[in-house]
Amino acid sequence: MQKPLVRGFFDTVTATWSYVVWADGRQECAVIDTVLDYDIHSGRTKTVSADRVINFVKEKGLKVEWVLETHIHADHLTGSSYVKKQLGGKTAISKHILKVLETWQPIFHNETDTPLAGYQFDHLFADDETFKIGALEARIIHTPGHTPADTTYIIGDAAFVGDAMFLPDVGTGRCDFPGGSAADSYDSSRKLLALPDAYRMYVGHDYPPAGKRLPQCMATVAEQKAANIRVREGISKEAYVEKRIKDDTGKDVPKLLLPSIQVNLRAGDFGAATEGTQYVKLPVNKI
Template sequence: MTNPIVKPFWDAPTGSWQYVFHDPKTMKGAIVDPVLDFDPLAGATSTSNAERILSYVQDTGIEIVWILDTHPHADHFSAAPWLSQQLDAPMAIGAQVTGVQKLWKDIYNLSDDFAVDGSQWDQLFVDGAEFMVGDVPVRVMFSPGHTLASISYIAGDAAFVHDTLMMPDSGSSRADFPGGSSKALYQSIQGILALPDDTRVFVGHDYAPNGRDPACVATVAEHKTSNIHFHDNPDEQSFRALRDSRDRTLALPKLMLAALQVNIRGGRLPEPEDNGRAYLKIPMNYFEPR
């Protein structure tokens, strides 16, 4: 089995990790969870993060064959469409994204012509799907809990687990968004921890507790021994009590109501109105203040 070279890209404003992984022999690669920059005060998007990724890919000589989303993110916009256009590479996400689209279509009261069939992506991966990036085998693992559509990509010895696990000193990710479930999150994490101990687990976010530098990777063995939510091998009931209690104290992500209506469109802004400008909707008084 060929293992990939992984290049992480840090986005400080959203605490997000983006990745490029590639096969060192064939130089074929994939991009995971790229971030489109958004200034909420100006209502303006830009492509600084995506341009960093594009420059790295071009300078390194990587042929991108997939642009992969793990789920529709609540804390940043996806840059997948922009990179797809620049690199002529297909976009993919998990097949359960249609459930997220239906849920948020109702929350945003979108019109009947908004498609909830996942057609905004080129490929919808089912659980257990397998494909190759060069000589690197990639397996799709359905890993819901943080959202009902989350998937992980197991590429050789590298697992891109999105917002399911955090770094060991932060534990796990929240499960209180619409469609989230601490029960499903527990089962998903059990699947990740069942991977070989030397599997490199790349996380989607890091908030760098206690002033340390941002970090993005730990092995399955390190999570088993030092993850603050799993080192004692908790049963489902104990984990759910811990996770649910913690989630009740958390404010909603600042960009959630902006980001989801973009990301359920595959990272595209709503269609422009008759003045040629796109607009975002904010559902008033749907969520209780925290």
């Protein structure tokens, strides 16, 4: 098995890790979970975060084959549409996004510019589907819980887990969004911890405990098994679910929840324009 090279990029505003993954000596790459900077007060976007990824791809002379999303993010806008315009590649996400589209349609009434069949993505992955990034073997596994559509991309010995699990001292992603499930989250952690001990697990965010360490992006499966504060070996499903639900109860929604979900359901595009102006919809008293 060929082990990929991985470069992570940390967006400090949203604590998001984006990745470029490629094989040594080859040009083909995948880009995972990029960020489009969005200021909620002014409605202005910037591309500082995505441009760091784009510049790296250009400097290395890489060729983007895939622009992958681990899930529909609720805390930042995806940069995938912008990255695709700049670098090419196919946008892709799990087919379980169809459930997420269905869940949010009655809230946004967005079916005119957000196809419920998911055509806005170039590809919808089936569970356990395999694919290639140049010479690299890749496959996906369904790891729901944080959202119903969370997906892990396993590329060689590197697993890109999104928010299914975080680093050992942070734990797992919250499970209180629509369609989220603490029980599913536990089951997903078991699927991930069943991977070989030496596999590298790359997380979608990092929230380092204050003053303790700098943001990091990777822990091995063995390290997660031994030390993950929420799902390490020996913690029962019952205990996990009870604590996860308790800790999620009463949490504020992420600041960018409503803009993020609607844009991310369109694979990173803002909605249909009226005389050249695009808008963000903010439903009142709906969530």
